[in-house]
Amino acid sequence: LRPQLGTPWADGTASISQCAIDPEETFIYEFKVDKPGTYFYHGHYGMQRAAGLYGSLIVDVADGEKEPFDYDGELNLLLSDWYHQNVQAQMLGLSSKPLRWIGEPQSLLINGRGQYNCSLAAHLIPGSRTCKRRRGECEPVVLRVLPNKTYRLRIASTTSLSSLNLAIEHHKMMVVEADGNYVEPFFVFDMDIYSGESYSVLITTDQAPSSNYWLSVGVRGRLPQTQPALAILNYQPNSPSKLPSSKPPIAPTWNDYAHSKSFSYKILARQGTPKPPTNPVRQIALLNTQNKINGCTKWSINNISLVLPPTPYLGSMRYRLKNAFDDRKPPENFAKDYDVMKPPKNPSSIQGSNVYKLEFNSTVDVILQNANALSYNVSEIHPWHLHGHDFWVLGYGDGRFSKKDVTKFNLRNPPLRNTVVIFPYGWTAIRFVADNPGVWAFHCHIEPHLHMGMGVVLAEGVELVNKIPKETLACGMTGKMLMRNHLP
Ligand SMILES: O=C1O[C@H]([C@@H](O)CO)C(O)=C1O
Incomplete structure (x- = not known):
């Protein structure tokens, strides 16, 4: 359930887990492939995936093991x-x-x-x-x-x-x-x-x-x-x-x-799949809206549109660098009277770093809430992808999520996934355990939408991360830190 466990710097997200790899540089990704399955890899900087930087990654079952x-x-x-x-x-x-x-x-x-x-x-x-x-x-x-x-x-x-x-x-x-x-x-x-x-x-x-x-x-x-x-x-x-x-x-x-x-x-879990813990300690509701910032069209989460800092979070958080990013706590919820069936009443939004700090090993529920975009009668599909974890998909619903929907969650055989869709005007509920030390992107996998700010960042147990390779830190404030430490 924990991809990149012990190697959070090899997750490949520029500005989050590492510095972007510069032209003509080589960077070697080393990580453990601990779960057989069908995967793929891709560049996670700008829109390089759309430019063709991707490929398949198939992990076979270990010798002596069998597929079911x-x-x-x-x-x-x-x-x-x-x-x-x-x-x-x-x-x-x-x-x-x-x-x-x-x-x-x-x-x-x-x-x-x-x-x-x-x-x-x-x-x-x-x-x-x-x-x-x-x-x-x-x-x-x-x-x-x-x-x-x-x-x-x-x-x-x-x-x-x-x-x-x-x-x-x-x-x-x-x-x-x-x-x-x-x-x-x-x-x-x-x-x-x-x-x-x-x-x-x-x-x-x-x-x-x-x-x-x-x-x-x-x-x-x-x-x-x-x-x-x-x-x-x-x-x-x-x-x-x-x-x-x-x-x-x-x-x-x-x-x-x-x-x-x-x-x-x-899509339901096969028998024998681990079941979700029953008591989440935190529920975060994330409202997905299309907004305007200074006349530009953006996507926002609880009215904050994601912008990434020059210094990757993993390094700046691990070494407690000051002012490396805007570390104001993003909202856990959105206005009670927000009408998800209509365009935003006030479409203006702000930019931010959207970092949610999670208590290490805690169980967290996230409700992804879809809404109307800027035009009337438009609400789009958004596939949300979480790095560093598999999550259980507990349920889907139409319209605005309400507290009593919790009683309808599937705790018996929810599927484990790393990507799940929110349908137009609907919500999707997921649960995961924050048990993978690192800083992880959680975002709409539609590349132009991520470029327009549709994502958040989750940080957990960062103090437990050791031996971050220098090559992942050689930019921004961690780059300066490395130079200070090594110059006479
Ligand atoms: O982000 C998007 O912008 C356009 C449209 O909403 C504005 O032209 C569209 O279809 C998106 O998915």
């Missing part, structure tokens, strides 16, 4: 989205007054590959009306399988913006893993995947062996303007270029949230 399910082979799908505009220009637009929103991505990608109708963009390519692309570049990813076998599909999403839905023509999927935790198996014909999440599903290749089949990934939660990404489930020995006889499966309507909720609600 059987399969004959495995396939790995890392899903992402792709913009033609470079991320510096995207970030500039997002920080501009007025906001220049990035819009929808031009493609969805499966293992870095996607489809794009280049002729649509011909007018954008100087001096050319033709579409220049290398042969094969836009071909669907081929997933080679044998008939009548069971395959484990590992699926993760590192999208910048898009929420996704995945389906395979004629093949039902048995969901068995979520974010590196085994779940009680259940069958679906399509599944939602939010940025930051990972799953394993088992499929059986029991369809007519003379055909190939489409796997399709489409957009959810935002009006789709991006064509689905396609892969081909290629039954051997058919040629991979033998096109499936029917059309690719179509994602459910983008705003069919009942469909998305029914999928999320089905």
Whole structure:
């Protein structure tokens, strides 16, 4: 339950757990991979993930151990989205007054590959009306399988913006893993995947062996303007270029949230998963709102929009440096009369460092409360990702969270995860134990939203952290501290 236990400086979050790695520098991440599962890694500075800095990280079970399910082979799908505009220009637009929103991505990608109708963009390519692309570049990813076998599909999403839905023509999927935790198996014909999440599903290749089949990934939660990404489930020995006889499966309507909720609600812990402690000592409610600061559009948590300091928290807190960040205690709650169904009455907000100090080893509940954005009748999906911990998902609800909703929490088999979604106008309740010494980001995994301030920082047991590698401290005030200590 404690990723990066004992190595909080190897978590990779610039300004939180370490200094950003400068151009041409090398930084070696050393940490213990103590839990088998489907994961991925990515840059956590600016919007480098959207620029393509990511990859899969699959942890196998230790020698002599067994997964609680059987399969004959495995396939790995890392899903992402792709913009033609470079991320510096995207970030500039997002920080501009007025906001220049990035819009929808031009493609969805499966293992870095996607489809794009280049002729649509011909007018954008100087001096050319033709579409220049290398042969094969836009071909669907081929997933080679044998008939009548069971395959484990590992699926993760590192999208910048898009929420996704995945389906395979004629093949039902048995969901068995979520974010590196085994779940009680259940069958679906399509599944939602939010940025930051990972799953394993088992499929059986029991369809007519003379055909190939489409796997399709489409957009959810935002009006789709991006064509689905396609892969081909290629039954051997058919040629991979033998096109499936029917059309690719179509994602459910983008705003069919009942469909998305029914999928999320089905995810429950597999028997034998650790259960949550019953008595939280603290409940923090985090209201997610879209706001304005000096004419710029931001996202705020309890009316504070996250900005990160030049000196990473892990170092400045461990060495008790003064004035390294604004350490005012952020609010634990939001106004009783705040109407989550309407745009904010007073949209103006402030910036801050949003550091929640947690008592070491204490059990904490967080209620993530969604609300209306700046425009009427708009509330978006936000997948929240917690570093340094798995948490139990205790429940979801529509509208504003009320005290009596606590009685409906699932304490029997809540799933353990590290990413969970808040649905439009809804709330999601999670519980975790603050038992991992370090400073941890907790944020919306939609990269432009994090860039616009949608996150908080959790600090626990920082005094217990020892031997922070100097390479993680060589910037800001900890950089100065290192120089003072080493100059004659
Ligand atoms: O953060 C966002 O900004 C835009 C829109 O709200 C303002 O243009 C959008 O769709 C977001 O998700």
